[in-house]
Amino acid sequence: METKADPRANGAPDPRASGATPLVELKDIRIAFGGVQAVDGVSLDLYPGEVVGLLGHNGAGKSTLIKILSGAYKADSGEIRIEGEKATINSPRDARRYNIETIYQTLALADNLDAASNLFLGREITTRAGFVDDAKQEAETRKIMARLNPNFRKLSEPVSALSGGQRQSVAIARAVYFNARILIMDEPTAALGVHETAMVADLIKELKAQGLGIFLISHDTREMMDLCDRVSVMKNGQLVGTERVEDVTEDDILSMIIMGKNPKRDAA
Amino acid sequence: MSDTDSVPNAAPQKGRPADKAPARSFLNQLELDLRLLGMVGAFIAVCVVFNLLTDGRFLTPRNIFNLSIQTVSVAIMATGMVFIIVTRHIDLSVGALLATASAVMAMMQTRWLPDTLGLPLGHAALPWLAILAGLITGAVIGAFQGWLVGYLTIPAFIVTLGGLLIWRNVGWYITSGQTIGPLDETFQAFGGINGTLGAQWSWIFGLVAAGIAVLALISARRNKVGHGFPVKPVWAEAVVIGIIVAAILGFVALLNAYEIPSRVLARDFAARGAEMPEGYTAAYGIPYSVLLLIAVAVVMTVIARKTRLGRYIFATGGNPDAAELSGINTRLLTVKVFSIMGILVAISAVVASARLTNHSNDIGTLDELRVIAAAVIGGTALSGGIGTIYGAILGALIMQSLQSGMAMVGVDAPLQNIVVGTVLVAAVLIDIIYRRRVGGK
Numbered sequence: 001m002e003t004k005a006d007p008r009a010n011g012a013p014d015p016r017a018s019g020a021t022p023l024v025e026l027k028d029i030r031i032a033f034g035g036v037q038a039v040d041g042v043s044l045d046l047y048p049g050e051v052v053g054l055l056g057h058n059g060a061g062k063s064t065l066i067k068i069l070s071g072a073y074k075a076d077s078g079e080i081r082i083e084g085e086k087a088t089i090n091s092p093r094d095a096r097r098y099n100i101e102t103i104y105q106t107l108a109l110a111d112n113l114d115a116a117s118n119l120f121l122g123r124e125i126t127t128r129a130g131f132v133d134d135a136k137q138e139a140e141t142r143k144i145m146a147r148l149n150p151n152f153r154k155l156s157e158p159v160s161a162l163s164g165g166q167r168q169s170v171a172i173a174r175a176v177y178f179n180a181r182i183l184i185m186d187e188p189t190a191a192l193g194v195h196e197t198a199m200v201a202d203l204i205k206e207l208k209a210q211g212l213g214i215f216l217i218s219h220d221t222r223e224m225m226d227l228c229d230r231v232s233v234m235k236n237g238q239l240v241g242t243e244r245v246e247d248v249t250e251d252d253i254l255s256m257i258i259m260g261k262n263p264k265r266d267a268a
Numbered sequence: 269m270s271d272t273d274s275v276p277n278a279a280p281q282k283g284r285p286a287d288k289a290p291a292r293s294f295l296n297q298l299e300l301d302l303r304l305l306g307m308v309g310a311f312i313a314v315c316v317v318f319n320l321l322t323d324g325r326f327l328t329p330r331n332i333f334n335l336s337i338q339t340v341s342v343a344i345m346a347t348g349m350v351f352i353i354v355t356r357h358i359d360l361s362v363g364a365l366l367a368t369a370s371a372v373m374a375m376m377q378t379r380w381l382p383d384t385l386g387l388p389l390g391h392a393a394l395p396w397l398a399i400l401a402g403l404i405t406g407a408v409i410g411a412f413q414g415w416l417v418g419y420l421t422i423p424a425f426i427v428t429l430g431g432l433l434i435w436r437n438v439g440w441y442i443t444s445g446q447t448i449g450p451l452d453e454t455f456q457a458f459g460g461i462n463g464t465l466g467a468q469w470s471w472i473f474g475l476v477a478a479g480i481a482v483l484a485l486i487s488a489r490r491n492k493v494g495h496g497f498p499v500k501p502v503w504a505e506a507v508v509i510g511i512i513v514a515a516i517l518g519f520v521a522l523l524n525a526y527e528i529p530s531r532v533l534a535r536d537f538a539a540r541g542a543e544m545p546e547g548y549t550a551a552y553g554i555p556y557s558v559l560l561l562i563a564v565a566v567v568m569t570v571i572a573r574k575t576r577l578g579r580y581i582f583a584t585g586g587n588p589d590a591a592e593l594s595g596i597n598t599r600l601l602t603v604k605v606f607s608i609m610g611i612l613v614a615i616s617a618v619v620a621s622a623r624l625t626n627h628s629n630d631i632g633t634l635d636e637l638r639v640i641a642a643a644v645i646g647g648t649a650l651s652g653g654i655g656t657i658y659g660a661i662l663g664a665l666i667m668q669s670l671q672s673g674m675a676m677v678g679v680d681a682p683l684q685n686i687v688v689g690t691v692l693v694a695a696v697l698i699d700i701i702y703r704r705r706v707g708g709k
Binding site for chain 1: 491494495579582589590591593595654
């Protein structure tokens with residue numbers, strides 16, 4: 001991954017204050033599955049070098065919303081803007097074209113293939129004759145793995161033979177290898193131990209410093225307070241509210257998740 | 269993120285450079301596929317047992333020649349069935365589709381082309397136009413079934429079960445139920461005994477094939493060294509090369525040892541108006557149909573291992589959702605896979621009808637079951653994502669050996685099927701146990 005020289009990197013003031021164009025704008029997104037309004041008029045934005053957390057109960061619509069951005073679902077209505085330009089995302093391939101990379105909750109790995117084949121799935125390196133260049137892919141996989149997970153050695157084995165942490169690092173490597181600008185992480189630490197969770201947190205901070213915009217989904221409120229710049233809470237497909245983490249306490253967020261409203265705001 | 273396996277004091281991991289050399293066993297160093305070894309072992313066991321039971325009649329050049337040409341048709345289709353099963357589908361229509369393709373090709377060369385284009389029977393273009401028509405028929409019907417499966421999401425089992433009933437009877441209507449023959453002589457050359465390379469060309473083919481195999485192994489090794497990957501020791505590489513070269517040349521030697529009966533030779537000479545010299549002998553050598561199978565095996569293996577298409581086929585079989593999220597068009601992929609199957613069925617139809625020298629309505633009956641069995645005995649997992657081309661061909665060879673071996677021993681026909689059925693189920697059981705041991709799925 002290239003390190004982008006970004007003036008807003010690390011410690012810079014709130015990017016939104018500078019009047020910069022948001023990296024991503026989701027406007028009034030709606031999608032229904034068989035009469036159930038899974039996402040109901042949600043608007044969100046994301047700036048470069050920013051981490052926006054999505055919180056909510058299971059079934060609140062977080063993953064569905066994010067899958068619309070990653071091209072897995074197509075919204076019934078609403079608009080997606082990437083760097084101010086209207087974007088048409090009808091498939092995961094389209095999303096990749098906008099440098100949107102996703103780490104899915106299920107990891108979305110083909111268990112029968114090795115790490116390199118998974119990393120390059122859909123974007124294989126080919127030789128001049130048009131054949132898949134396995135040796136090159138393996139060499140590239142070694143390089144990125146040496147950075148992300150130095151203990152990773154099972155390169156030629158199917159990923160089904162890997163541990164949860166190793167599988168997760170394959171999924172993360174796939175997202176960051178291709179110069180992502182917008183990263184979507186759907187519960188990246190759900191299956192991980194304490195040590196690995198800390199490593200993911202470090203990685204998120206590093207990527208943020210490089211100027212990537214990150215949407216992070218998690219159930220761990222404390223982790224979210226720690227990693228995110230802003231958090232958006234969803235309930236029953238609707239957006240309860242978006243708050244800067246400095247402005248709220250963990251309890252505020254919890255009541256937004258549970259009751260669907262921010263007690264402070266309501267009091268004011 | 270760290271590797272959860274690397275707890276302090278854990279045993280050193282396999283493949284770490286430090287503990288590479290001494291601990292690894294002989295077989296490990298050869299880096300041969302254990303499953304392949306198992307299948308080759310099973311095949312050799314079948315051959316040896318039947319050879320003992322038939323007092324040495326099973327492993328004669330003549331019988332091996334016959335075994336080869338009997339295996340070709342099912343083996344060609346089995347390579348396509350690997351892709352179908354790997355993508356978690358099934359194709360029950362291959363036997364029936366073979367009949368339709370065969371009917372189209374037979375009618376093309378005996379009726380339609382002579383009637384419409386006025387080409388006389390025996391015209392040089394007839395067999396090739398007929399084969400082209402057959403291939404197109406197979407590809408289009410295959411693609412259509414793939415479209416029904418991929419885009420209209422009808423289960424492949426149902427689509428091809430329908431196909432099983434439809435295509436055999438479409439074949440019947442094309443020929444009005446008649447047996448069509450004799451087929452063109454050039455066309456018949458693909459059947460086996462009527463078209464062989466002869467001793468000299470067989471040796472040349474064998475040497476070239478062995479040379480290509482050696483070069484491929486050496487260049488693969490160079491490539492690995494170039495990227496700094498671990499390679500097996502030179503002696504192990506040499507042993508593998510030696511085995512492959514010996515296998516290729518041994519096979520050629522065996523087929524070359526099957527000599528054309530002198531009365532057949534005399535007839536050929538008489539037909540050319542010449543006198544056969546005293547003591548003249550000639551060998552059959554490699555049949556064209558076997559060359560066709562080898563070509564199909566090479567192409568299909570390259571597709572499976574070296575192309576994006578192959579990678580997507582296996583990825584989709586391993587995890588269809590992941591493939592979709594990686595931007596792979598799995599619907600179009602299904603169409604392609606079924607279309608490849610259709611083309612291979614048409615190639616098999618050439619071989620099968622050429623071997624019989626005519627087209628009959630029952631051609632390819634029950635082939636769907638033989639083809640699926642060959643793929644499954646060859647290690648293709650019905651749960652998807654796992655399978656090899658060479659495995660399917662070996663599976664076809666094992667099935668054919670069992671069947672003709674039992675026929676030679678004089679086993680009752682019903683018992684033959686009972687044995688084959690039992691072997692199919694046992695082979696899958698062994699495969700499941702093996703996978704559980706090595707920790708795969």
